[in-house]
Amino acid sequence: MNFNFSEDQLLMKEEVKKLLDKENSVKRNRNILEGEEKFDKELWDQLVQMGLTATTIPEEYGGIGMGFLELCVIAEELGRGIAPVPFSSSVYLATTAILNSSNEDIKKEFLPKLASGEIIGTFAHSEKTTFPSESGISVAAKSGKITGKKVAVPDGDIANFALVSATSGKNKVGLYLVDLSADGVKVDSLETFDPSRSHADISFKNTPAKELSPNAWEDIEKLLDQSAVLFAFEQVGGAEAAMNQAKDYAMGRYAFGRAIASFQAIKHKVADMYISLQLARSNCYYGAWALSNDAPELPTAAATARVSATKAFYECSKENIQTHGGMGATWEFDCHLFYRRARLLSSNIGSQGIWKDKLITSLEKSNSPS
Amino acid sequence: MDFNDTKDEAKFRDEVNSWLSANADKKEHAKDIYRPAEMSGESESGESSALKDAKAWQAKKYDAGWACLHWPKDYGGRDATPMERVIWGQEESKFKVPGGFFEIGQGMAGPVLMLYATEEQKKRYLPPMAKGEEIWCQLFSEPGAGSDLAGIKTKAELDGDTWTINGQKVWTSGAHYSDYGIIVTRSDFSAPKHKGLTYFFLDMKSPGVEVRPIKQITGGANFNEVYFTDVKIPDSQRLGEIGDGWKVSLTTLMNERLAVGDASGVDFQEIFELAKDQDFNGDAAISNGAVREKLADWYCEQSGLKYTKMRNISALSQGSTPGPEASITKIVSANKLQDIANYGMDLMDNASIARDEETAIFQGSLLGAPLIRIAGGTDEVLKNIIAEQVLGMPQDIRVDKNVPFNEIPTGSKN
Numbered sequence A: 001m002n003f004n005f006s007e008d009q010l011l012m013k014e015e016v017k018k019l020l021d022k023e024n025s026v027k028r029n030r031n032i033l034e035g036e037e038k039f040d041k042e043l044w045d046q047l048v049q050m051g052l053t054a055t056t057i058p059e060e061y062g063g064i065g066m067g068f069l070e071l072c073v074i075a076e077e078l079g080r081g082i083a084p085v086p087f088s089s090s091v092y093l094a095t096t097a098i099l100n101s102s103n104e105d106i107k108k109e110f111l112p113k114l115a116s117g118e119i120i121g122t123f124a125h126s127e128k129t130t131f132p133s134e135s136g137i138s139v140a141a142k143s144g145k146i147t148g149k150k151v152a153v154p155d156g157d158i159a160n161f162a163l164v165s166a167t168s169g170k171n172k173v174g175l176y177l178v179d180l181s182a183d184g185v186k187v188d189s190l191e192t193f194d195p196s197r198s199h200a201d202i203s204f205k206n207t208p209a210k211e212l213s214p215n216a217w218e219d220i221e222k223l224l225d226q227s228a229v230l231f232a233f234e235q236v237g238g239a240e241a242a243m244n245q246a247k248d249y250a251m252g253r254y255a256f257g258r259a260i261a262s263f264q265a266i267k268h269k270v271a272d273m274y275i276s277l278q279l280a281r282s283n284c285y286y287g288a289w290a291l292s293n294d295a296p297e298l299p300t301a302a303a304t305a306r307v308s309a310t311k312a313f314y315e316c317s318k319e320n321i322q323t324h325g326g327m328g329a330t331w332e333f334d335c336h337l338f339y340r341r342a343r344l345l346s347s348n349i350g351s352q353g354i355w356k357d358k359l360i361t362s363l364e365k366s367n368s369p370s
Numbered sequence B: 001m002d003f004n005d006t007k008d009e010a011k012f013r014d015e016v017n018s019w020l021s022a023n024a025d026k027k028e029h030a031k032d033i034y035r036p037a038e039m040s041g042e043s044e045s046g047e048s049s050a051l052k053d054a055k056a057w058q059a060k061k062y063d064a065g066w067a068c069l070h071w072p073k074d075y076g077g078r079d080a081t082p083m084e085r086v087i088w089g090q091e092e093s094k095f096k097v098p099g100g101f102f103e104i105g106q107g108m109a110g111p112v113l114m115l116y117a118t119e120e121q122k123k124r125y126l127p128p129m130a131k132g133e134e135i136w137c138q139l140f141s142e143p144g145a146g147s148d149l150a151g152i153k154t155k156a157e158l159d160g161d162t163w164t165i166n167g168q169k170v171w172t173s174g175a176h177y178s179d180y181g182i183i184v185t186r187s188d189f190s191a192p193k194h195k196g197l198t199y200f201f202l203d204m205k206s207p208g209v210e211v212r213p214i215k216q217i218t219g220g221a222n223f224n225e226v227y228f229t230d231v232k233i234p235d236s237q238r239l240g241e242i243g244d245g246w247k248v249s250l251t252t253l254m255n256e257r258l259a260v261g262d263a264s265g266v267d268f269q270e271i272f273e274l275a276k277d278q279d280f281n282g283d284a285a286i287s288n289g290a291v292r293e294k295l296a297d298w299y300c301e302q303s304g305l306k307y308t309k310m311r312n313i314s315a316l317s318q319g320s321t322p323g324p325e326a327s328i329t330k331i332v333s334a335n336k337l338q339d340i341a342n343y344g345m346d347l348m349d350n351a352s353i354a355r356d357e358e359t360a361i362f363q364g365s366l367l368g369a370p371l372i373r374i375a376g377g378t379d380e381v382l383k384n385i386i387a388e389q390v391l392g393m394p395q396d397i398r399v400d401k402n403v404p405f406n407e408i409p410t411g412s413k414n
Helices: A007-022 A025-034 A041-048 A068-080 A089-098 A104-115 A218-251 A263-292 A298-327 A336-348 A352-365 B007-024 B046-062 B080-093 B105-118 B121-130 B245-259 B268-279 B289-317 B326-352 B357-374 B379-390
Strands: A121-124 A140-141 A145-154 A163-165 A173-179 A184-191 A199-208 A210-213 B135-139 B157-159 B162-173 B180-184 B196-201 B211-216 B223-234
Touching: A007 B180, A007 B196, A068 A089, A068 A218, A068 A263, A089 A104, A089 A163, A121 A145, A121 B211, A140 A163, A145 A163, A163 B180, A173 A199, A173 A218, A173 B268, A218 A263, A218 A336, A263 A298, A263 B289, A263 B379, A298 A336, A298 A352, A298 B289, A352 B289, B007 B080, B080 B289, B105 B121, B105 B135, B105 B180, B105 B196, B105 B223, B105 B245, B105 B326, B135 B162, B162 B180, B162 B196, B162 B211, B180 B245, B196 B223, B196 B245, B268 B289, B268 B326, B268 B357, B289 B326, B326 B357, B326 B379
Parallel strands: A121 A163, B135 B180, B157 B180
Antiparallel strands: A140 A145, A145 A199, A163 A173, A173 A210, A184 A199, B157 B162, B162 B223, B180 B196, B211 B223
């Protein structure tokens, strides 16, 4: 058996890591956080140039025809580097949604441009303040036009188009592709918890929309499961970076005449980070297997990966600050960049409570959890 | 990324399966485990019947070449690869077969003998150990030395070529049915504590060895105190040099971490079923959001451990050495066991107080979990190991490191 990534995939992971290290993506995160730009266009262009946005797109649509496993290793590195780019919105979500659909016209029109980075897409789903259930979608679709409001859409003020969940009647939620420069679209950028990733409220008023899939709740659930695995890898990458920061700082910081890394209170703290990280990583690997094989276990595997990765990133990022002491809580140190990103990723695509509930629901359905 | 056997692995698995199918009964479900004829689990008769069955099964495996697979053929093994050993374990666990008596000998004493015993001793002791004819125990912990194992006080004095042993060991699993034991002693009280130790193996039937069971909080007695009064050990049964006992002990402990596996008792499946059955404010407990969140956390831990194991097996299958990830297994599973048991009793509310068919496994797990969190390295020792050996953080500063052992202070609880 080979329950691991292939050598080629690991090589690719290393290449992405090298690029992000060379470009100092953590510093770039800070620049976006403190500056006026909504994302790091320069870094984005380099990722595009490397072909990363084309990863899962088949060659016939201008992509490079690799799979989700490659996307998993890329996600981990983007998380490690807390890269300030709209990759999750455009690639994990928008690209995957279009790949999932059987709408050949949309595929032909959008996939080549997504691959080349010419356009950026996003998924507009949240309404009010909660992650919606099927009956909670109020954006309405009628005769090829949508009306209503989505909130806190990731990269909503960066993306050229959005896939919008909208209802055309009772329990009839569809997924609609909307050009964000079209008539009736109003985008309001938000001041956010983690300004390294831009979010916006988007209102639609009789905005033209192309139907990607008509009765799409199952498709949306599937898209969320698929992207949950990718988000989880990103979270694991971030968690590992935070754990290593804590460890490195503790080794170099002396107090009471010795490295604080020699105190059990600190060692056990870092060991706890390691434990939650390993559990998350192993669950992510299983998620990657289910995702790349489109296995029936995907809902369970995705929720498991998502829940444990969310937990790991939170734990590692908060205890990283604690290990640093007072300096860890300054604006100057990078600890808070990871702490912010951990929290942001926990909310994107639905919070911990939602995914825990999804996990137990899928176990109840499959009835054979072990 | 896959879970598939290689061609050779599949062939080996088939071979294993056909032998097991011809010689044992397949489990019908996960809980369909082997039970000895006179089952009580705790009484002397239950244990001896289980021991008899276990010896018979081990001998059967040995005769067919399926005992201690990874050992050299000369010593009763099969010269199998680590992956073949894993496959055997996976397949054997699908059958209703007895076990539980030979792990310490085969998992800990065997590897030490292989490294430190003479060729003659290896030929004499290893095959009966593999066959289950002779059972071994490990005499390490003492009343004053558990996590700080190098603090042992059992005294070894050399006169001619015979050693005399005096002292007390504790937490010795299976001492009451063991034929031999491995023991670490102090041969020099004026040397610093890690430098005055010497390691032996001995016949547990030697005059002066007295085994007394320890009644645990579960009410069972799986461990013993072992007293040594002028026990004689020939110098030929020393393993390693005089004063080198710490080094030999570390070899043993490294293997202990491999031998101590998942905590047995209630796990996710049990609490999941209970939550579906149990009423909670007029509805099934599982429909309650707080209960669902708890269940999800435990499922993630169980799954995380399962796939951590898979990552290790995968490394073996690919011909590389497994990483240190498995060091998290006991900490996570023992704490999960304790918390699931406690939460299960919470869900059963007042009904959890009485001991009956449904509550017994939760009660037993709750009482058994504290010992699992301590045995084979406490949570705290394991976290030190993760921090130091996996993450490369520095050791604690040791105030007793270079002090002669007999000058190290002890407290009122030693």
